[in-house]
Amino acid sequence: MTHVLVRWAIRIGMGLAGAAVGLLVSAAVLSKVSITATALVEATVVFWLVHLAVQFLALRVLIRQPSVALAGLLAIASTIVSLVIVSLAVSGLHIHGATTYLFATLIIWLTTAAADFVGRRMIRDRRLDRREERRSR
Numbered sequence: 001m002t003h004v005l006v007r008w009a010i011r012i013g014m015g016l017a018g019a020a021v022g023l024l025v026s027a028a029v030l031s032k033v034s035i036t037a038t039a040l041v042e043a044t045v046v047f048w049l050v051h052l053a054v055q056f057l058a059l060r061v062l063i064r065q066p067s068v069a070l071a072g073l074l075a076i077a078s079t080i081v082s083l084v085i086v087s088l089a090v091s092g093l094h095i096h097g098a099t100t101y102l103f104a105t106l107i108i109w110l111t112t113a114a115a116d117f118v119g120r121r122m123i124r125d126r127r128l129d130r131r132e133e134r135r136s137r
Contacts (some may be wrong), residue, residue: 003126003130006126007123007126010079010119010122010123011119011123012048013119014115014116014118014119014122015051015052015112015115015116015119016044016045016048018108018111018112018113018114018115018116019043019044019047019048019108019111019112019115020040020044021068021109021111021115022107022108022109022110022111022112023035023043023044023047023093024040025038025107025111026104026107028102029103029107030100030103030104030107032095032096032097032100033062033093033094033095033096033100033104034093034094035092035093035094036092036093038092039090039091039092039093040092040117042092043086043090043092043093046085046086046089046090047082047083047086047108050081050082050085050086051078051079051082051112054078055074055075055078055079056076057115058077058078058122066073075109076105076106076109076115079108079109079112080101080102080105080106083095083101083104083105083108084101103128
């Protein structure tokens with residue numbers, strides 16, 4: 001598998017994992033969030049796809065060079081937009097109340113950010129390992 005495909009696989013895998021963990025933690029911590037096992041799989045995939053599309057639109061089309069603060073704000077905004085769309089599209093996911101949406105958004109945003117951080121570290125570590133292997137030859 002080429003290095004590019006491995007990087008994409010890590011990014012996609014970590015993005016899906018971050019969304020799934022965020023949805024699970026939200027359902028476990030917030031009493032007004034419930035999700036079935038089937039809905040977790042559906043919601044994870046739909047959330048990841050919608051979140052990717054919303055972020056692409058916001059960061060690449062609407063705003064050409066965002067600051068770090070603006071990029072963070074857009075990430076939270078795209079998370080809440082994605083969560084609303086997913087809760088409407090996936091029948092086994094139920095979120096009740098604006099406050100619950102807010103807290104679920106923060107939880108999912110944190111887990112996806114953590115997953116992205118871990119994914120970037122994994123990619124960087126693989127790159128460093130490859131460099132060391134080339135030097136040792």
